[in-house]
């Protein structure tokens with residue numbers, strides 16, 4: 258990949274340099290033509306004086322029209338010292354232009370190399386990011402697929418007598434398929450709200466009502482986890498994409514349930530603050546270690562405790578969806594967390610004016 262970028266950089270450098278050199282050469286040609294004409298004119302004037310001296314005539318000042326001059330005085334051919342001076346001055350001019358062009362070539366090639374690097378850098382970063390994303394996605398897809406394949410192979414070898422066992426295996430298979438479904442859904446959502454894909458419809462959204470419906474949807478999950486959700490929501494209207502905002506709130510609530518402790522509490526608060534709607538989602542859960550905090554919004558990032566606990570399912574995509582939606586809505590997100598005590602996510606989104 259680096260080789261590809263290096264050769265693209267060199268090609269771009271050659272193009273930039275070629276363009277600058279064409280400009281420099283055209284400029285040099287214009288300079289050469291006008292200065293050479295000037296040198297020739299000066300030489301001819303000297304030659305006219307010499308011819309006039311030889312013919313014993315006095316040249317009138319200013320010189321009359323060429324048709325009123327003696328033919329020997331019209332465009333006389335340069336000779337002797339005058340010719341040598343003209344030829345010397347002309348070669349000096351050519352030398353100076355060549356040196357100037359060589360300097361321009363050197364400078365423009367170095368500047369073009371730097372410029373090409375700067376031009377290609379964002380593309381290089383984007384490609385690297387995509388490669389990492391594809392590698393991570395394939396890795397996450399492979400694990401459930403391998404376990405599905407093994408389970409199916411084992412089941413196929415079983416006789417009819419093993420029906421209760423087969424049923425158990427099919428139950429596991431179903432869980433793997435559901436995990437795969439969740440992963441592909443998240444991948445699609447990530448792609449849908451990726452930066453630069455600005456084709457989502459936006460409307461005025463009653464944010465407090467949207468949050469209530471998200472809380473209602475997750476109530477039974479919270480009850481199963483013995484987690485209590487309390488809300489304090491003031492009316493706030495924002496402009497945005499409703500389904501994206503639902504994803505954002507649902508992911509925050511889902512995490513607050515998943516990473517909570519039994520008998521834990523989740524507080525959801527919404528209020529206007531200046532020109533923003535301020536949403537707080539606090540939990541009394543396991544918290545996030547300081548070393549993980551800078552990475553939690555990265556795609557596929559999961560803190561060690563989430564990876565080690567097999568009962569906490571996830572792919573490390575939820576918070577990157579949250580941050581994409583927040584960015585898309587020109588908002589901001591802040592995280593405060595204490596390991597073992599709890600986590601608070603604070604989101605500010607512009608209010609509908």
Ligand code: ADP
Nearest residue numbers: 512516544553559560563571572573574575576
């Ligand atoms: P996941 O699918 O693992 O939940 P997320 O992107 O939603 O992925 O979160 C990334 C990581 O951030 C999680 O693996 C977890 O370690 C940590 N995290 C997110 N929310 C919380 C929370 N409320 N409490 C504790 N840890 C959290």
